[in-house]
Ligand SMILES: Nc1ncnc2c1ncn2[C@@H]1O[C@H](COP(=O)(O)OP(=O)(O)O)[C@@H](O)[C@H]1O
């Protein structure tokens with residue numbers, strides 16, 4: 001990691017020098033040359049300091065960089081894994097900060113992507129043969145209904161994050177009680193809990209095709225997933241529906257759920273708008289979203305859905 005920061009710094013410095021050299025007037029050339037000497041000394045100092053573990057100033061530089069870019073260091077990501085094994089009680093916001101796009105400067109972006117990639121390949125061997133489709137859409141959009149069709153026709157295993165959480169809340173543990181209250185309030189359960197449940201369910205399955213229904217519900221969920229699973233989804237299947245239609249469907253669902261009442265539904269809609277829509281938008285920037293109009297009949301919605309699964313026939 002230090003090496004990649006050094007390379008990034010070297011590139012940024014070289015770029016800055018090149019820019020200065022080609023744009024300044026002759027009068028400024030001596031200043032530019034002095035600058036070059038200064039930068040060169042800095043680089044030498046930086047390189048020698050990087051190789052010495054006792055240099056506090058370089059460590060501060062590195063920590064400061066990580067803090068501003070939101071990149072978890074190697075040591076912090078291993079702490080997260082320990083927490084997951086223990087039961088994931090740590091709050092999601094403090095556990096996960098892996099990200100590739102939060103770095104404030106453009107030169108930082110290049111460096112941060114490299115660091116994340118290094119961490120992934122070194123610590124998280126990718127399970128390249130797993131296919132994961134995230135199934136998203138507002139509450140009541142018809143995700144579960146369509147997942148049942150996909151499972152029947154394309155040999156996928158359906159993992160509903162909501163169902164896993166509802167089973168967990170019945171455990172009677174402190175964690176389970178917390179989940180029960182969060183579901184009633186339409187809040188998003190900490191990523192550590194949900195990711196652990198999902199990965200455990202996947203580990204128990206012989207399948208390598210998974211429909212993960214109702215997850216990730218926010219960007220933090222997604223980052224936690226990538227951090228722990230070591231890979232992202234193949235694509236996101238997004239069921240697009242109006243709140244009016246979803247409300248009607250939810251009130252007619254009759255599955256005895258604690259959150260299918262008007263008060264909870266309104267809260268779930270707010271959570272969906274504020275937290276889940278942004279994660280869909282994030283995946284849109286990656287070109288991974290396949291949107292399906294969910295207002296039509298279940299059969300019509302499935303006809304559209306099938307277009308995304310041709311590769312799995
Ligand atoms: N296209 C559709 N048209 C009408 N009702 C639907 C449609 N899709 C699902 N439903 C019904 O709406 C309710 C919510 O569907 P569900 O699949 O449970 O949604 P989600 O998993 O997105 O919360 C269920 O009662 C289901 O039978």
Ligand SMILES: O=c1ccn([C@@H]2O[C@H](COP(=O)(O)OP(=O)(O)O)[C@@H](O)[C@H]2O)c(=O)[nH]1
Pocket residue numbers: 137138139140160161162163165182183184185186187188189190194213214215216217221259268
């Ligand atoms: O990844 C998830 C999935 C679900 N939930 C919680 O479980 C509830 C029900 O989710 P589910 O997907 O079962 O139902 P939907 O609201 O989509 O119909 C949500 O409102 C959240 O409180 C969560 O916190 N994280």
